[in-house]
Amino acid sequence: MRAAIVGASGAVGQEFLRVLEERNFPLDELVLFGSTRSAGTKYTFRGKELTVKELKHNDDFKGIDLVWTSAGASTSKEYEKTITKYGAVMIDNSSAFRMDNDVPLIVPEVNAEQCRNIPRNVIANPNCTTIQLVVALKAIEDIAHIKKVHVSTYQAASGAGAAAMDELLKQTEQLVKGEEPTVSKFKYQLAMNLIPQVDVFTDNGYTKEEMKMYNESRKIMGTDIEVSATCIRVPVMRAHSEATWIETERPISIEEAREAFAKAKGVIVIDDTANSQYPMPLFLAGRDEVFVGRIRKDLTNPNGLTFWTVSDQIKKGAALNAVQIAEYMLEQGLLK
Numbered sequence: 001m002r003a004a005i006v007g008a009s010g011a012v013g014q015e016f017l018r019v020l021e022e023r024n025f026p027l028d029e030l031v032l033f034g035s036t037r038s039a040g041t042k043y044t045f046r047g048k049e050l051t052v053k054e055l056k057h058n059d060d061f062k063g064i065d066l067v068w069t070s071a072g073a074s075t076s077k078e079y080e081k082t083i084t085k086y087g088a089v090m091i092d093n094s095s096a097f098r099m100d101n102d103v104p105l106i107v108p109e110v111n112a113e114q115c116r117n118i119p120r121n122v123i124a125n126p127n128c129t130t131i132q133l134v135v136a137l138k139a140i141e142d143i144a145h146i147k148k149v150h151v152s153t154y155q156a157a158s159g160a161g162a163a164a165m166d167e168l169l170k171q172t173e174q175l176v177k178g179e180e181p182t183v184s185k186f187k188y189q190l191a192m193n194l195i196p197q198v199d200v201f202t203d204n205g206y207t208k209e210e211m212k213m214y215n216e217s218r219k220i221m222g223t224d225i226e227v228s229a230t231c232i233r234v235p236v237m238r239a240h241s242e243a244t245w246i247e248t249e250r251p252i253s254i255e256e257a258r259e260a261f262a263k264a265k266g267v268i269v270i271d272d273t274a275n276s277q278y279p280m281p282l283f284l285a286g287r288d289e290v291f292v293g294r295i296r297k298d299l300t301n302p303n304g305l306t307f308w309t310v311s312d313q314i315k316k317g318a319a320l321n322a323v324q325i326a327e328y329m330l331e332q333g334l335l336k
């Protein structure tokens, strides 16, 4: 298998290198691509130095079987044809193609089998907040149909990329030194603050991030589920958290829900309130799963349940999910 990563220098690109090593993904060759900014940069992978090549409209993708792209939506759109021209499968982390009818939107725990139908040779990796939401929802959907979801997200700085992580760190250092924090990647100072805006606003007052949760959840779950989201950027370095309220077609007990979460693929329950045990981003960054806790009944609705999730959005929300898609395709003989 010859594979490539486009956007290797970024937060997600670097996570791909770690995940591929960690999972011993079968590779004969790995080629790294970036823009002029990182072309020539060397990264060590499996003990060898790989040099980032500049992404261009040429024949560099000839002979490559699989390409993971994480270089932003405009780059994915511009290079789709160049990447897939010689038959490579493109697994794209950006929002470029997620809602296209001829592109499956895959979370392996929920709808892996849809990888079988890839007319454009493109598979989309969902938005990171949506991935952790649907992994948790699938556990409940398997026992009782979910009609409505209200979710409030607490999104780490790293969701906005490598430069945003640097900015949060720098702002924190500046505050400690009594200096004025520098603001560039986010609209406002993030250190010591919360910003109730992730991505730009749409006409209905929701942000694009919030509308992605609505639209992508329906496509992945394949149901009429309705998701109303409020997405908040928080001064956490890594791993997104979500407070979720669901309404199911029939009432489900806390015990039923806990059992469903406990046996769901990709979910780990941490829910021992007597000992103050619940998922927290500081302690779960770098982990593979979606962690669920604070499971309780919604006091306003007999068919309602509420819970709290945490998951590493650079890992399960991006690189790991995309690698799991490739692993599924390999297992099923859908990739060379």
Ligand SMILES: NC(=O)C1=CN([C@@H]2O[C@H](COP(=O)(O)OP(=O)(O)OC[C@H]3O[C@@H](n4cnc5c(N)ncnc54)[C@H](OP(=O)(O)O)[C@@H]3O)[C@@H](O)[C@H]2O)C=CC1
Binding pocket: 006, 007, 008, 009, 010, 011, 012, 013, 033, 034, 035, 036, 037, 038, 039, 055, 069, 070, 071, 072, 073, 075, 093, 094, 095, 126, 127, 128, 158, 159, 160, 161, 162, 163, 313, 314, 317, 318
């Ligand atoms: N961070 C996260 O938690 C998540 C991110 N994503 C998505 O993944 C993608 C990457 O995000 P992230 O890693 O955070 O972003 P970063 O800003 O950290 O990295 C961006 C990467 O894209 C590359 N790039 C940008 N423009 C071009 C270009 N014209 N040609 C080639 N490479 C280019 C950059 O290379 P160079 O340094 O050479 O410019 C860099 O490697 C985005 O689409 C994002 O929406 C999805 C889920 C979660």
Ligand SMILES: N[C@@H](CC(=O)OP(=O)(O)O)C(=O)O
Binding pocket: 093, 094, 095, 126, 127, 128, 129, 155, 156, 158, 159, 160, 198, 209, 212
């Ligand atoms: N959801 C990411 C942003 C992102 O990368 O989203 P998308 O892949 O849908 O563009 C965040 O926390 O900021």
